[in-house]
Amino acid sequence: MGAIEKQRHILDFTLSSLGRRKGKNIALIIVYTFVIFLIASVLFLADSLKKEAAQILQDAPEMTVQRLAAGRQDLIPLDYIESIKAIKGVQSVEPRLWGYYYDAFSGANYTLMVNADLNDHPGAILIGAGVTRRSEPGKPPQSLRKNDRIPFKTYEGEVLTLQVKGGLPAASELVTADLILLSEPDFRKLFAFPHDRATDLVLTVKNTKELATIATKITRIHPDSRPILRNDILRTYDAVFDWRGGVILMILSGVFLAFIILAWDKATGLSAEEKREIGILKAIGWETADILLMKFWEGSAVSLTSFFLGIFLAYLHVFLASSLLFEPVLKGWSVLYPHFRLTPHIHSYQIAVLFFLTVIPYTVVTIVPSWRSATIDPDAVMRM
Amino acid sequence: MIHLQDIRKVFNAGQPNEFVAIEGVHLSIDSHVVTALKGPSGSGKTTLLSLLGCMTRPTSGRIILQEREITSLPERFLTEIRRETFGMIFQQFNLIKGLTALENVMLPAYPKGEKHAVLKRRAMDLLALLNLAGKALARVEWLSGGEAQRTAIARALINNPAIVIADEPTAHLDSALSFEFMEIMRQLKADGKTILIASHDPIVYASDVVDRMVDIRDGKIVSPGDGA
Numbered sequence: 073m074g075a076i077e078k079q080r081h082i083l084d085f086t087l088s089s090l091g092r093r094k095g096k097n098i099a100l101i102i103v104y105t106f107v108i109f110l111i112a113s114v115l116f117l118a119d120s121l122k123k124e125a126a127q128i129l130q131d132a133p134e135m136t137v138q139r140l141a142a143g144r145q146d147l148i149p150l151d152y153i154e155s156i157k158a159i160k161g162v163q164s165v166e167p168r169l170w171g172y173y174y175d176a177f178s179g180a181n182y183t184l185m186v187n188a189d190l191n192d193h194p195g196a197i198l199i200g201a202g203v204t205r206r207s208e209p210g211k212p213p214q215s216l217r218k219n220d221r222i223p224f225k226t227y228e229g230e231v232l233t234l235q236v237k238g239g240l241p242a243a244s245e246l247v248t249a250d251l252i253l254l255s256e257p258d259f260r261k262l263f264a265f266p267h268d269r270a271t272d273l274v275l276t277v278k279n280t281k282e283l284a285t286i287a288t289k290i291t292r293i294h295p296d297s298r299p300i301l302r303n304d305i306l307r308t309y310d311a312v313f314d315w316r317g318g319v320i321l322m323i324l325s326g327v328f329l330a331f332i333i334l335a336w337d338k339a340t341g342l343s344a345e346e347k348r349e350i351g352i353l354k355a356i357g358w359e360t361a362d363i364l365l366m367k368f369w370e371g372s373a374v375s376l377t378s379f380f381l382g383i384f385l386a387y388l389h390v391f392l393a394s395s396l397l398f399e400p401v402l403k404g405w406s407v408l409y410p411h412f413r414l415t416p417h418i419h420s421y422q423i424a425v426l427f428f429l430t431v432i433p434y435t436v437v438t439i440v441p442s443w444r445s446a447t448i449d450p451d452a453v454m455r456m
Numbered sequence: 457m458i459h460l461q462d463i464r465k466v467f468n469a470g471q472p473n474e475f476v477a478i479e480g481v482h483l484s485i486d487s488h489v490v491t492a493l494k495g496p497s498g499s500g501k502t503t504l505l506s507l508l509g510c511m512t513r514p515t516s517g518r519i520i521l522q523e524r525e526i527t528s529l530p531e532r533f534l535t536e537i538r539r540e541t542f543g544m545i546f547q548q549f550n551l552i553k554g555l556t557a558l559e560n561v562m563l564p565a566y567p568k569g570e571k572h573a574v575l576k577r578r579a580m581d582l583l584a585l586l587n588l589a590g591k592a593l594a595r596v597e598w599l600s601g602g603e604a605q606r607t608a609i610a611r612a613l614i615n616n617p618a619i620v621i622a623d624e625p626t627a628h629l630d631s632a633l634s635f636e637f638m639e640i641m642r643q644l645k646a647d648g649k650t651i652l653i654a655s656h657d658p659i660v661y662a663s664d665v666v667d668r669m670v671d672i673r674d675g676k677i678v679s680p681g682d683g684a
Contacts, residue, residue: 074569081566085559092554345553352550355511356564356611357539359532447531451503451512 108382167270202249371438543612
């Protein structure tokens with residue numbers, strides 16, 4: 073009982089001490105929170121992007137076949153389908169029609185894709201969450217609703233008006249934010265797309281172990297083709313996100329170093345007033361351990377407040393404010409616009425690592441100088 | 457009650473600024489009496505009080521408190537002795553700024569883990585005894601010199617110590633407040649406390665409250681007074 077009361081008394085004293093040195097502690101909490109906020113934002117963002125990428129790949133075909141012309145992707149002739157289907161082990165070959173459309177009104181780049189279910193409903197489209205927030209840059213978004221009409225300019229210079237028939241599920245906005253699904257006739261009309269061509273072909277195979285062999289056979293039959301395996305895409309995504317995360321982390325390491333210097337300076341350099349207080353407390357009967365306990369609570373209060381505040385702000389920043397600060401570096405040009413919101417995904421392991429790299433060292437550096445002051449005679453401390 | 461045997465205290469030993477504050481002091485302090493340590497500034501009064509109050513250790517010599525040799529005790533035991541046996545009243549009062557008078561009075565009892573309500577009641581009783589009940593919740597930096605002094609006395613008494621030590625307690629007080637301080641010491645003496653006061657103020661050492669006057673000069677006892 074006495075021990076609990078003692079802890080309570082010391083904690084009370086600590087909290088009032090923090091209040092008495094408001095300026096110093098608030099400055100410390102602001103800088104500390106900012107550092108945690110930046111690091112946590114990077115971790116949350118990189119992790120969520122990877123998670124989103126993994127979700128995309130879950131539904132991605134095992135193999136995609138593109139045609140190259142002068143090293144660039146070109147439209148693929150539909151008659152490639154039969155020859156590829158004839159390869160042993162290939163289960164199915166489907167053509168895909170998709171492309172990008174620049175919307176001059178909103179300044180956004182949309183991904184247009186044919187959905188076979190809409191082929192019976194020409195003129196109808198399904199839109200992603202980012203498209204529903206279509207707006208003129210600099211003006212408040214006008215929310216698109218069902219039956220609203222969007223005008224598109226075809227590659228032959230005509231206007232094609234399509235009607236919104238519904239939205240796409242927002243489970244992963246990164247995948248669907250800029251997506252517009254439409255029927256094949258509308259797609260071909262909009263892009264003046266040749267009837268005997270598709271954007272690429274997607275394959276399913278009977279045995280995934282044969283993917284490499286099948287890919288080799290395809291390039292042998294069609295030397296102008298490029299088969300892409302799901303694992304290749306996965307590797308590319310990982311490399312891209314890790315590289316971008318690395319760039320930010322490199323910048324952050326500078327911030328982190330600045331924080332260490334500040335924390336060290338603020339926490340290790342006890343002011344004359346603080347040293348005098350330690351001397352008084354010792355003179356009136358506080359043990360060295362009591363003073364260290366008080367300093368431990370003090371360090372913990374500052375670092376835990378900053379830690380949780382930083383994590384909370386990072387959560388808001390990444391998942392509600394679309395990572396405003398990092399957008400240009402982390403996402404790249406193609407998905408900058410329209411805006412999308414990430415599905416919240418936090419890895420507890422990362423939070424734990426961040427905790428052990430910030431809260432623990434900070435608490436330790438606050439105790440060391442107090443320990444030095446608290447272990448000398450109270451008489452000497454008070455004469456300083 | 458307290459016996460000092462051949463005490464020597466050196467600051468910055470072995471350094472160019474080495475300074476011998478106390479040299480060859482033998483002194484015995486009896487219980488329930490008021491002893492004044494008198495001497496000019498720099499004579500070693502404060503150092504001697506620090507040694508008597510277990511706030512610092514002698515460079516050589518032995519200190520015996522209530523039949524117990526305390527010079528070689530580990531720091532933890534010395535702290536406990538400071539807390540349980542001594543109540544300190546400092547020259548600058550040494551109250552902690554930003555805290556209320558009540559919180560300052562309660563501070564020495566915090567490590568004992570006493571129940572908060574009980575401790576608070578005791579602190580309030582002490583403040584009332586010293587006519588400070590109305591200032592209990594005032595921050596100490598807003599108190600007058602006399603009020604701060606009485607708060608410091610209340611803090612010294614919170615753990616009900618056997619010995620009260622005061623270092624130049626009237627240095628920052630006018631004559632009226634200095635006499636008031638000595639009256640409080642008279643009450644404490646009547647309550648059976650042993651009191652040690654270091655001062656070069658005649659209001660203190662010439663007071664009839666003082667039973668014994670020890671004269672110090674240049675770190676040595678010039679006149680041990682009665683009871684040496």
